[in-house]
Amino acid sequence: SRLHVSGPLAMVVGPAGKIWVGSAPDYGMWGGTLASYDPDTGERHSARHLTQDGSVVSLAWLPQLGLLLAGTTVWGGSGTAIKAYSGEFILWHPERQEKVWAGTFGLDPIDGVYDLLPRPDGTVIAVVFISDSLEGAGATKQRPAHVEVLHLDFGKRSLLARTVLPADWGRPFEWALQEGPGGEVLAVTDRQVYHITVTPGAVHLAQWWRPDTGRINVAGPVVDGTFYFATGSRLRAVVLPPAPSPSLQRHA
Numbered sequence: 029s030r031l032h033v034s035g036p037l038a039m040v041v042g043p044a045g046k047i048w049v050g051s052a053p054d055y056g057m058w059g060g061t062l063a064s065y066d067p068d069t070g071e072r073h074s075a076r077h078l079t080q081d082g083s084v085v086s087l088a089w090l091p092q093l094g095l096l097l098a099g100t101t102v103w104g105g106s107g108t109a110i111k112a113y114s115g116e117f118i119l120w121h122p123e124r125q126e127k128v129w130a131g132t133f134g135l136d137p138i139d140g141v142y143d144l145l146p147r148p149d150g151t152v153i154a155v156v157f158i159s160d161s162l163e164g165a166g167a168t169k170q171r172p173a174h175v176e177v178l179h180l181d182f183g184k185r186s187l188l189a190r191t192v193l194p195a196d197w198g199r200p201f202e203w204a205l206q207e208g209p210g211g212e213v214l215a216v217t218d219r220q221v222y223h224i225t226v227t228p229g230a231v232h233l234a235q236w237w238r239p240d241t242g243r244i245n246v247a248g249p250v251v252d253g254t255f256y257f258a259t260g261s262r263l264r265a266v267v268l269p270p271a272p273s274p275s276l277q278r279h280a
């Protein structure tokens with residue numbers, strides 16, 4: 029999934045009393061921005077190149093650590109070729125406005141860390157596009173070789189578990205990892221909604237719901253058990269069925 033856009037891509041409200049926005053740069057430029065705004069004081073701050081020549085595509089607040097988590101992608105602004113080697117996970121101190129850690133858990137080159145969801149126990153579920161190889165700085169990058177769902181512990185800087193999203197389940201959307209009915213974790217591709225559970229050492233995936241006709245073009249929120257989405261020019265909604273049985277889940 030190539031990120032040919034410029035402008036805001038992710039937002040978190042709250043850390044250090046500020047609004048945080050991750051973005052891709054303008055057309056023809058490299059080095060997206062992590063920007064913050066304090067609505068009480070009007071103070072503004074921005075930092076570019078959290079990943080050199082990459083963009084900030086996902087954000088999450090980790091209250092147990094008091095740190096902001098950013099996911100980056102290798103893509104620059106619209107109309108640019110890739111310069112960055114790999115996307116990264118980045119821990120950012122919201123008071124000091126500085127990077128305190130960056131890493132890939134040995135999964136590089138990562139095309140992009142396109143979604144992050146903190147869990148009540150302090151761990152994080154992430155959806156990443158992983159590429160097998162890079163043709164070289166400035167070259168056009170091939171489409172990601174595969175997509176993985178990860179379970180991560182940033183307190184320990186540890187990859188707890190990972191699994192590959194089956195290719196025939198569709199193209200994952202950015203910003204579509206969320207909490208559904210009863211605290212269940214779901215994510216969305218252009219073909220379906222799928223269910224994610226984690227157990228010690230494993231990530232489990234199961235198909236949850238898919239439309240009878242057409243594809244999902246835009247993934248919206250789940251509100252009171254109803255999933256809102258768009259197919260073409262139509263805004264649609266469906267009450268999700270009960271979550272899949274664990275016996276139907278794939279894991280690795």
